[in-house]
Amino acid sequence: GESVGLHLPTLSVQEGDNSIINCAYSNSASDYFIWYKQESGKGPQFIIDIRSNMDKRQGQRVTVLLNKTVKHLSLQIAATQPGDSAVYFCAENRGSGYALNFGKGTSLLVTP
Amino acid sequence: EAGVTQFPSHSVIEKGQTVTLRCDPISGHDNLYWYRRVMGKEIKFLLHFVKESKQDESGMPNNRFLAERTGGTYSTLKVQPAELEDSGVYFCASSGPLREKLFFGSGTQLSVL
Incomplete structure (x- = not known):
């Protein structure tokens, strides 16, 4: 079936380095994608979104890239900080209504 | 502005018991x-309400799960009777x-023993 998945379950980076978290999706009809960050004991928090008519969108220290040709989504975090340690989920719209399909998540660990 | 609140934050019950989770969305959502x-x-989708109506309940695993949103404000999700495989974190979201x-x-951590 159609699904959203992540390439790597865990990622360890040093403080100050840039992080890249990848995500593959299979629903070619998806036109909206979101990255969420989940810290321990909290619910997913919105980071950044992108629509299918865009290739790139930037926020504060974060950039989302969308490659529709290969159905690939990535989240780049610049100058990663210890507070960035969390599980990151990509999600796509389900195609009907406004609910989302989530991937399994990538655990990002920032070491000093 | 208050965020989405869920209650309880944790619930530990025995197999066969009933549990009701509550969600208060952001006001006006x-x-x-x-x-x-x-x-x-x-994270798996369960269902979607628009006001008090169920827009999409295709993710509900079986008829042991019952969601309601009377009056279009807060919502409850009841699991009756609970099974071991129902354990997990139940998140509510609003838009x-x-x-x-x-x-x-922040979710409700449900543990069925």
Whole structure:
């Protein structure tokens, strides 16, 4: 079936380095994608979104890239900080209504 | 502005018992969603309310799960009778005018023993 998945379950980076978290999706009809960050004991928090008519969108220290040709989504975090340690989920719209399909998540660990 | 709140934060019950989870969405948000994350797996969609109506309940696992949103404000999710495989974190989310931008609560950690 159609699904959203992540390439790597865990990622360890040093403080100050840039992080890249990848995500593959299979629903070619998806036109909206979101990255969420989940810290321990909290619910997913919105980071950044992108629509299918865009290739790139930037926020504060974060950039989302969308490659529709290969159905690939990535989240780049610049100058990663210890507070960035969390599980990151990509999600796509389900195609009907406004609910989302989530991937399994990538655990990002920032070491000093 | 208060965020999405969920109660309880944790619930430990025995197999066969009943549990009711509650979600208070952000005030004014018509869209309310229930999701579940079983350990180590992805966050799975359960259902979507628009005001008091069920817009999409295709993710509900079986008829042991009952969701309601009387009056279009808060919502409850009842599991009766609970089974071991129901354990996980149940998230509620709501969205307003930007309907695809979901705001999540902190979740209810349900443990069925």
